[in-house]
Amino acid sequence: MAQGILYGIGLGPGDPELMTLKAHRLIGACPVVAYPARPGGPSMARAIAAGSIAPGVEEIRIDVPMTPERAPAQAAYDAGAERVAVALGAGRDVALLCEGDPLLYGSFMYLHARLAPRFHCEVVPGVSSVAACAALAGRPVAARNEVFTVLPAPLPGPALRAAVAAADSLAILKIGRHLARVRDLLTQMGLAERAVYVERAGHPDGRALPLSEAPEAAPYFSMILLRKGGDPWLG
Structure with a gap:
């Protein structure tokens, strides 16, 4: 079975109208949408992209603790990456949402480091x-x-x-x-x-x-x- 493609999608700073056309298209086309969130709270990334997410898609929420210690966040990225890997391994494309630009202080880079060696990955830049x-x-x-x-x-x-x-x-x-x-x-x-x-x-x-x-x-x-x-x- 062919593996899915991981799309690291920059959403821009918060206004959904500042998302790129490419970001909107890919989010709507992917059968799996993943995004980071603070534990117990809503995901800002998902809120920005809400109008682009198709009904019925699988959603992978990755709760990332915001603490000075890096270990809890690293463990959350490890666990989240493995959940995304399951979808990719099953041949399903995944839109991984990231506020701002994925590679400028973006949370996506931590998941990219864990997944890019195993799966094809494409990065969609966002308004920083x-x-x-x-x-x-x-x-x-x-x-x-x-x-x-x-x-x-x-x-x-x-x-x-x-x-x-x-x-x-x-x-x-x-x-x-x-x-x-x-x-x-x-x-x-x-x-x-x-x-x-x-x-x-x-x-x-x-x-x-x-x-x-x-x-x-x-x-x-x-x-x-x-x-x-x-x-x-x-x-």
Whole structure:
């Protein structure tokens, strides 16, 4: 029996209309749809793709604990990969949903590492959170020969400071509980006034604010964008 194909499908940042036509087509065509979820809660990935999922398909929910310790999540990916492997081994194509882009801080990469050595896999890129946040803020990400840097907020202070200092333009992802620390760092470096805070881009309640007006507590889906250069269309 021929094996099924694994499709790693980027869904974009949250607005179903930001899914690609290819993503919509493949989700609707696959007899199996798999997606990550937080234990005990709804799956954001499934919610984004709900209008594309055909009635009666098999659904594989992969509960992934969001804890600082990596072992529980790795065990969840191991178990989820084996459930997906059963479907692929039976000749059934699987649409594995991933918020944003599958290979930019995407959960799909952990399942890809476990399944790609055994099965044919195709990746469908999605609109990344960086692009969505820049669009909501109406801010250029980089211009001309500027170097654009993507940084995770959980980096230790000295490493984060050095990376910010070296960048021309940057996006700091995974702000969440690190907002106060990152804001303090940018203030100390004299860069806070150039920064914009964006949360939940691609969702109905998404918003962009000057960093100085950002809330004290940020959701996980939040980001800081910063360009050190002037307006790219001037001079």
